Amino acid sequence: xxxxxxxxxxxxxxxxxxxxxxxxxxxxxxxxxxxxxxxxxxxxxxxxxxxxxxxxxxxxxxxxxxxxxxxxxxxxxxxxxxxxxxxxxxxxxxxxxxxxxxxxxxxxxxxxxxxxxxxxxxxxxxxxxxxxxxxxxxxxxxxxxxxxxxxxxxxxxxxxxxxxxxxxxxxxxxxxxxxxxxxxxxxxxxxxxxxxxxxxxxxxxxxxxxxxxxxxxxxxxxxxxxxxxxxxxxxxxxxxxxxxxxxxxxxxxxxxxxxxxxxxxxxxxxxxxxxxxxxxxxxxxxxxxxxxxxxxxxxxxxxxxxxxxxxxxxxxxxxxxxxxxxxxxxxxxxxxxxxxxxxxxxxxxxxxxxxxxxxxxxxxxxxxxxxxxxxxxxxxxxxxxxxxxxxxxxxxxxxxxxxxxxxxxxxxxxxxxxxxxxxxxxxx
Amino acid sequence: xxxxxxxxxxxxxxxxxxxxxxxxxxxxxxxxxxxxxxxxxxxxxxxxxxxxxxxxxxxxxxxxxxxxxxxxxxxxxxxxxxxxxxxxxxxxxxxxxxxxxxxxxxxxxxxxxxxxxxxxxxxxxxxxxxxxxxxxxxxxxxxxxxxxxxxxxxxxxxxxxxxxxxxxxxxxxxxxxxxxxxxxxxxxxxxxxxxxxxxxxxxxxxxxxxxxxxxxxxxxxxxxxxxxxxxxxxxxxxxxxxxxxxxxxxxxxxxxxxxxxxxxxxxxxxxxxxxxxxxxxxxxxxxxxxxxxxxxxxxxxxxxxxxxxxxxxxxxxxxxxxxxxxxxxxxxxxxxxxxxxxxxxxxxxxxxxxxxxxxxxxxxxxxxxxxxxxxxxxxxxxxxxxxxxxxxxxxxxxxxxxxxxxxxxxxxxxxxxxxxxxxxxxxx
Numbered sequence: 001x002x003x004x005x006x007x008x009x010x011x012x013x014x015x016x017x018x019x020x021x022x023x024x025x026x027x028x029x030x031x032x033x034x035x036x037x038x039x040x041x042x043x044x045x046x047x048x049x050x051x052x053x054x055x056x057x058x059x060x061x062x063x064x065x066x067x068x069x070x071x072x073x074x075x076x077x078x079x080x081x082x083x084x085x086x087x088x089x090x091x092x093x094x095x096x097x098x099x100x101x102x103x104x105x106x107x108x109x110x111x112x113x114x115x116x117x118x119x120x121x122x123x124x125x126x127x128x129x130x131x132x133x134x135x136x137x138x139x140x141x142x143x144x145x146x147x148x149x150x151x152x153x154x155x156x157x158x159x160x161x162x163x164x165x166x167x168x169x170x171x172x173x174x175x176x177x178x179x180x181x182x183x184x185x186x187x188x189x190x191x192x193x194x195x196x197x198x199x200x201x202x203x204x205x206x207x208x209x210x211x212x213x214x215x216x217x218x219x220x221x222x223x224x225x226x227x228x229x230x231x232x233x234x235x236x237x238x239x240x241x242x243x244x245x246x247x248x249x250x251x252x253x254x255x256x257x258x259x260x261x262x263x264x265x266x267x268x269x270x271x272x273x274x275x276x277x278x279x280x281x282x283x284x285x286x287x288x289x290x291x292x293x294x295x296x297x298x299x300x301x302x303x304x305x306x307x308x309x310x311x312x313x314x315x316x317x318x319x320x321x322x323x324x325x326x327x328x329x330x331x332x333x334x335x336x337x338x339x340x341x342x343x344x345x346x347x348x349x350x351x352x353x354x355x356x357x358x359x360x361x362x363x364x365x366x367x368x369x370x371x372x373x374x375x376x377x378x379x380x381x382x383x384x385x386x387x388x389x390x391x392x393x394x395x396x397x398x399x400x401x402x403x404x405x406x407x408x409x410x411x412x413x414x415x416x417x418x419x420x421x422x423x424x425x426x427x428x
Numbered sequence: 429x430x431x432x433x434x435x436x437x438x439x440x441x442x443x444x445x446x447x448x449x450x451x452x453x454x455x456x457x458x459x460x461x462x463x464x465x466x467x468x469x470x471x472x473x474x475x476x477x478x479x480x481x482x483x484x485x486x487x488x489x490x491x492x493x494x495x496x497x498x499x500x501x502x503x504x505x506x507x508x509x510x511x512x513x514x515x516x517x518x519x520x521x522x523x524x525x526x527x528x529x530x531x532x533x534x535x536x537x538x539x540x541x542x543x544x545x546x547x548x549x550x551x552x553x554x555x556x557x558x559x560x561x562x563x564x565x566x567x568x569x570x571x572x573x574x575x576x577x578x579x580x581x582x583x584x585x586x587x588x589x590x591x592x593x594x595x596x597x598x599x600x601x602x603x604x605x606x607x608x609x610x611x612x613x614x615x616x617x618x619x620x621x622x623x624x625x626x627x628x629x630x631x632x633x634x635x636x637x638x639x640x641x642x643x644x645x646x647x648x649x650x651x652x653x654x655x656x657x658x659x660x661x662x663x664x665x666x667x668x669x670x671x672x673x674x675x676x677x678x679x680x681x682x683x684x685x686x687x688x689x690x691x692x693x694x695x696x697x698x699x700x701x702x703x704x705x706x707x708x709x710x711x712x713x714x715x716x717x718x719x720x721x722x723x724x725x726x727x728x729x730x731x732x733x734x735x736x737x738x739x740x741x742x743x744x745x746x747x748x749x750x751x752x753x754x755x756x757x758x759x760x761x762x763x764x765x766x767x768x769x770x771x772x773x774x775x776x777x778x779x780x781x782x783x784x785x786x787x788x789x790x791x792x793x794x795x796x797x798x799x800x801x802x803x804x805x806x807x808x809x810x811x812x813x814x815x816x817x818x819x820x821x822x823x824x825x826x827x828x829x830x831x832x833x834x835x836x837x838x839x840x841x842x843x844x845x846x847x848x849x850x851x852x853x854x855x856x
Contacts, residue, residue, distance in 0.1 A: 014757060018781055097802040103791065105801050112813050113783065194813045213637070215814045236836035243838030329442060340836075351831050353446055355541070363531065363834025372842070373533050373830065374525040374852035385540050385622045386643045387815040390830045402801065402818045403779050404766075406791025408664035410671030414800070424802035 002185035005141060005175050006192035009114040012170035013139035017111050019169060021088040027169050028084045028131055030162040032077040035127060038158050039073040045150040046123065053147055066121045066148055076127040076155075083131040086376045089394045090137045096427035100420065102407040104427065109398050111137030112194040116186050118143045118208065119199040123151035129197070130159055130174050132377055136397040139173040141193070143183050152176065187212035195397070197380055202307065217396055219383040221333035222252030223307050224365045227324040227350065229341030230261040234268055236362055237340045242275045243364040244338065250309050252381060253336045253358075253368040257304060257314045259324045265292060265317045276313060285315035292317075304331040321346050325353050332356060334383050336368040357383060357390035430613035433569060433603050434620035437542040440598035441567035445539050447597060449516040455597050456512045456559055458590040460505040463555060466586050467501040473578040474551065481575055494549045494576055504555040504583075511559040514804045517822045518565045524855035528848065530835040532855065537826050539565030541622040544614050546571045546636065548628050551579035557625070558587055558602050560805055564825040567601040569621070571611050580604065615640035623825070625808055630735065645824055647811040649761035650680030651735050652793045655752040655778065657769030658689040662696055664790055665768045670703050671792040672766065678737050680809060681764045681786075681796040685732060685742045687752045693720060693745045704741060713743035720745075732759040749774050753781050760784060762811050764796040785811060785818035 016024075035042070046068040053063050094107040115138045119125045126142060133140040144152040153176065160171040177186060186193065190213045198208045198218045205218040226244055228237045244255035260269060265288070273293050276283060284299035296315060303314040304327070318324045328337050338360035339350040347361040358368040368391060370378025375393030382388050388396035413420050444452075463470070474496040481491050522535040543566045547553045554570060561568040572580040581604065588599040605614060614621065618641045626636045626646045633646040654672055656665045672683035688697060693716070701721050704711060712727035724743060731742040732755070746752045756765050766788035767778040775789040786796040796819060798806025803821030810816050816824035841848050 014781065014783060017783070099795070099800060099802060103795075105795075110783075209641070215643070215812075233836065239836055239838050243840050247839045247843070338832075353442065355442060355445070355538075356829065358830045358832060360832040361834060362836050363832050364838045366839035367527070367531075367533075367832055367834070367837070368830070372527060372839070372850065374527060374850065374854070384643075385827050389827050399813050399817050401784065402786045402796070404786060404788040404791050404795055406789060406795070408661065408667055408790050409795070410667050410792045411675045411794035411800070412671050415675070422800065422802065426802070 002177065002182055003189060003192075005177065006114065006186070006189040008172045009139040009141055009175060010192045012172040013111065013113045013137070015168070015170040016134070016139060016173050017090070017137045019137070023166060023169065024088070024135055024137070025084045027163050027166045028080050028134060030165055031127065031131065031159050032080040032084075034158045034162045035073055035077045035080070035155070038154075039070050042073055042151060042154050042158070043068055043070065045154040048150040049148055056147070058147055062121050062147070066123070066151075068123060068151060072124065076124050079124070079128055080131045083135050083377060086135060086394060088135065089398045094400055098425040098427055099422050100409070101423075103405070103409050105402055105404045107400050108403055109400050112397055112399050113138060114193045115140045115397065116143070116193045116196045116214070117141070117199075118183060118196065119145070121145040121148050123148045123155060125199065126152050126155045127159065130156075132379060132394060133397060134173060136394050138397050139170075140175070141186060142174065142176045143178070143186070144176070146178070149178060184211070187214065190214045199380060215387065217380055217382050217384065217388060217392060219252055219335060219381045221307050221383065222254070222335040223256050223305060223331065223333040224253055224335050225257045225259055225328045225332055225337040226255050226365065227318075227328070227337070227339045228258070228260040228264060228268060229321065229339055229343060229346050230263040231343035231346065232261075232264060232268070232340040233342050234264075234271070237268055238272055238275060240338065240340050240362065240364050241272050242279070244366055245276065245281060245313055246279050247364065247366045249311055251366065252307075252309075253365050254309065255313065255365055256307055257316065257331070259316050259318050259327060261321075261324075262288070262317050262319050265289075269293065269315070280311055282312040283315060284312070286317055288317040289315045307333070321349060325350065329353075329355055334385075335381070336360070336365045338363060338365050357381075430605065430610050431617060431620075433605065434542065434614070434617040436600045437567040437569055437603060438620045440600040441539065441541045441565070443596070443598040444562070444567060444601050445518070445565045447565070451594060451597065452516070452563055452565070453512045455591050455594045456508050456562060458593055459555065459559065459587050460508040460512075462586045462590045463501055463505045463508070463583070466582075467498055470501050470579060470582050470586070471496055471498065473582040476578040477576055484575075486575055490549050490575070494551070494579075496551060496579060500552060504552050507552070507556055508559045511563050511805060514563060514822060516563065517826045522828055526853040526855055527850050528837070529851075531833070531837050533830055533832045535828050536831055537828050540825055540827055541566060542620055543568045543825065544571070544621045544624045544642070545569070546611060546624065546626045546628070547573070549573040549576050551576045551583060553627065554580050554583045555587065558584075560807060560822060561825060562601060564822050566825050567598075568603070569614060570602065570604045571606070571614070572604070574606070577606060612639070615642065618642045627808060643815065645808055645810050645812065645816060645820060647680055647761075647763060647809045649735050649811065650682070650763040651684050651733060651759065651761040652681055652763050653685045653687055653756045653760055653765040654683050654793065655746075655749075655756070655765070655767045656686070656688040656692060656696060657749065657767055657771060657774050658691040659771035659774065660689075660692060660696070660768040661770050662692075662699070665696055666700055666703060668766065668768050668790065668792050669700050670707070672794055673704065673709060673741055674707050675792065675794045677739055679794065680735075680737075681793050682737065683741065683793055684735055685744065685759070687744050687746050687755060689749075689752075690716070690745050690747050693717075697721065697743070708739055710740040711743060712740070714745055716745040717743045735761070749777060753778065757781075757783055762813070763809070764788070764793045766791060766793050785809075
């Protein structure tokens, strides 16, 4: 059953890969208009989901994410139109090499094929992910949260109908599955599915990674650091630490560990701690930190590897930039780390030596985000070190192929003595 | 034990990532010179391996690959010097975006970290892989064939000594393991190892892929096709088909299935078949092909998915370009496929619609190779669709990180009403 869905997706992906930019954009605009036209039926379906949520006593924040109104539906349409405005990531020449006369090889971007997208309660994820996949020429198999099932189903139907209106465009480029058992089966379709994009808790992403041979684009942890250097500007240090921790503590790019140089700890920590405590942040710290402030409880060693995603912070006083870099590369998760300093040399070392997807100088860790980086769209944030790293835009849904244009050449003419030689002239 | 090796590799990788291009090249030149100076001790160790091979009745072709002489050792040194000549793939700015005044984010290439390289009997793989990893700032853990153990050990020792001569360069950037049990343990070190590069048989690569969570760069199959279109130039068709099959049949980019349009089959197939039979190629084919030639045995359905790596070819007569494309996308392995035609429209459709790492027009499939493509070096050939695809040069050992340069900015200033807006001005 799921194998059939995956096979269909692969076929649709091949069809989709043949569409020109104009045709893809035409479909996307039809999708946007259709969502606006059918907003009433989306909201009706959403009412069913909300009733179910009420019956099941689903927690408030989840219900808030689940609930749609006309504004939100129009926002979905607007989101799709912004995907139309993005440059087509497909068919871009990445390199060109003349191997010999009339023998030229190009590297050209192309779609991955089939994306499996697994996400939670927000129905707005459906048009967002679907439009990004469509624009990049990929078919998608969606699995949303059970609590949003009715909304998702109606939205998927609208999107597919919009595709069907354009000749040559395959409606099966968007398919949906519904049960956990189906997800488990989907994770086995490495023959047909090229990338899994999970959105959800760390435990959830880790579960996916541990149960599939398909490459997974996701981040399992965000243990982010701020290091306040001995040459830090106090005002910047306070602002960046507080923003990194407080602006949205549940985010993966929120601060979890503060490192501070011993030369400035006595002066700066009390101010920072006051700011944090005013915002009800629970604090744990190293021995030295505890000595400095009675507000800080002793940290268990496990704290240095902990992602709280909450109003809690671990603090450690370090005696050098080296110690800070070592600490971050040892206990961090390679997500996002920032240094606060006025010393360019320290900043340069930090930027070079920290092995994380985003490394910052005098800026809040919360900036690590596809929209803020100007990527135009964010598929997700990746702590992988292959394919795509950090905030991932459309380029994460793209790979390339080599296209070789010849004139009847054989390799034997380039082998052995007195053979032809390759010219290997890069073309612009 | 292996965990310790992997941890050491990770530490060395961090050290290595800090080295400037000049220092890396200085080390590589020392490696090359040291191999030349110590060629005698390499050849002595190689003698031990050859004696062992004789005792164990290791087959001739394997012994040929194992055997070194002074020329081959000097060839290793030359190979390392050609890696020196390659541009440093690290530290390259891939994009730059002004997010706001004094808030700029760059995407900059950086090493993956630790590479696990598993290969068979050629001792020349040791300096080749080691130098490519070193140049790209990656530590490597090598596992060579047991039959080359003595040669490999001496070569690794020489390379490490060369690293030790340069201050700040970590000799443990190159380590070697020796047993299969150690390989199995290495495949579990996903915490420390970032990429596995296996070189060997399909079954071997598949085994590796099935037994690790670490990303694997390799190709498990090369079922390559040539499609002779109805508008093919007969002379080019013969030349390309024969070269693709015969120039080196054991290679992964050698031809396994010939598709030919029915309009030209009667005219062209007999000529092609004669050329193949003169070179002792065993032929199987579809019903129509068998009718056309008594030299062709009926093909079992499994033949269409078979990689022979040998003097055997499957032939199918098709009635359209569409049928050819469908066949290749269904039964191929996404490695390398070529069309022979004088019709640009057919060629363009083939290039666009075939979902393979290398797609060619009027050229032998045997051209699909990093050296021939002018990549300067080949890490391997990949049939993956993420990270790196097709012939992979140094860029396959590289990822990127985002470096954000700020001036104390907080995200809260960009949120809510009357907030600052991002400028998102791409910089060149």
